[in-house]
Every structure is written in C-alpha cells, then in structure tokens.
Amino acid sequence: MDFFIKLADGFMGMFQEGAEVLMGFITGIIPLLIVLITIVNAFIKIVGEDRIFSFMKAISKITIFRYTLIPFFSVFFLTNPMCYTFGKFLPEKQKPAFYDSAVSFVHPITGLFPHANSAELFIFLGIAQGFAKVGSQSRLALMYLIVGLIVCLVRGVVTEKITDFQMKRNAVAKRNVA
Known part of the structure; x- marks a missing residue:
C-alpha cells in the first residue's frame, strides 16, 4: 500500500512542480518575451517591411553578409521558425547554405535575445532548473x-x-x- 501512496504522491508532485515552473514563466520570461516581440514588430512596422526586404536582398550579394548578417537579421526579426523564409532573397543554389547558417544561429542568439527562439529558452530554463534540483x-x-x-x-x-x-x-x- 505504501508503494501506491508514494506513486500517487510522486504523480501529483510532478504536476505541482510543473505549476511552479509555469508560474515562474508567467511572472518572469513571458512578459519579457511579449515586450521583445512587440518592440521588434513595431520596429518592422516603423521602418517598413519593403525597406527591410530590400536591404536584405542588397546585402545577400556579399558572401560574408549572406551567411552572417542575413541569418542574424532573419532570426532576430522573424524568430524561429519564420526566419528561414529570408532564403527567398537568394538563388536556389545558395538556399541550403543559408538554411544551414540560420538553423545554426537559432541557438546562439537565444542567450542575448530570448524572443528569437523562445521555445528553446523554455527548454534551456527547464534544464537549468534540473541542474539546480538534482545537485549533481x-x-x-x-x-x-x-x-x-x-x-x-x-x-x-x-x-x-x-x-x-x-x-x-x-x-x-x-x-x-x-
């Protein structure tokens, strides 16, 4: 009988932990993400989508910018997974390399700009909590x-x-x- 009681307590404990994590997100990271996404969307509206797209098309002609700035801007402005659509500025033969660059960048940008890949941030924060709770x-x-x-x-x-x-x-x- 004790086994079933411990099993039931553990089962409910899992949901209680999940609720605590959710409350931490609601009072911590979620408002930050909402503000960041709002500011980025406002910037795009103020500057104009056409200007941003024209700028991207112009810098795509320079190799170093094609695989550094375009992935940065695409992930920053459109976030993951919409960032891959910036490949439309490139010829077919360059799209796989752009995709590879952009997909490789969605991880490093998250530390400074969590709105860029917020789903990964939640996973990262969960892992960090795991490290803290396990102790080892x-x-x-x-x-x-x-x-x-x-x-x-x-x-x-x-x-x-x-x-x-x-x-x-x-x-x-x-x-x-x-």
Whole structure:
C-alpha cells in the first residue's frame, strides 16, 4: 500500500512542480518575451517591411553578409521558425547554405535575445532548473545521455526505414519509366 501512496504522491508532485515552473514563466520570461516581440514588430512596422526586404536582398550579394548578417537579421526579426523564409532573397543554389547558417544561429542568439527562439529558452530554463534540483551535474548528464541515446535509436531506426522505403519506391518508379 505504501508503494501506491508514494506513486500517487510522486504523480501529483510532478504536476505541482510543473505549476511552479509555469508560474515562474508567467511572472518572469513571458512578459519579457511579449515586450521583445512587440518592440521588434513595431520596429518592422516603423521602418517598413519593403525597406527591410530590400536591404536584405542588397546585402545577400556579399558572401560574408549572406551567411552572417542575413541569418542574424532573419532570426532576430522573424524568430524561429519564420526566419528561414529570408532564403527567398537568394538563388536556389545558395538556399541550403543559408538554411544551414540560420538553423545554426537559432541557438546562439537565444542567450542575448530570448524572443528569437523562445521555445528553446523554455527548454534551456527547464534544464537549468534540473541542474539546480538534482545537485549533481554528472547525474543529470548521465540521464541526458541515456535519453539522448534512446531518442537517437528511435530516430535512426525510423529514418532508416523511411529511407529504405523511398529508395525502393524510386527504384521501382525508374524501372517502370524505362
């Protein structure tokens, strides 16, 4: 019987912890994000979308700006995941490199400009709380490693199956065309 009582207490404790985290977000980071997003949207409206887009198209012709400033501006102004739409200023052959640059930048920008990738910020803050509560960085790191390996295994197996299916399908389609 004690086992079930502990299980029930633990189950409810999980929701209580979640409620405490939510209240921390409501009184902390959420107002900050709302203000940041409002200011960025106001800046875009004041300057004008057409001017911002024209500026992006002009600087996209310079390689160093194409893979530094455009990802910065796209993530800052449009945030993740809308930032990838700035690839429309580039020719097709440069879009994959821009995407790679932008997707690599959505993480580093979050520390200074949390509005840029707020979903990741909540995950980061949750991880930080985990470090504080567990008390042992090694223990949390080991839990992360195990969960990461499980996720890698599931994703690897699923992706391998999908890839195998698509390759077989393409081979059959090529044979039918020939």
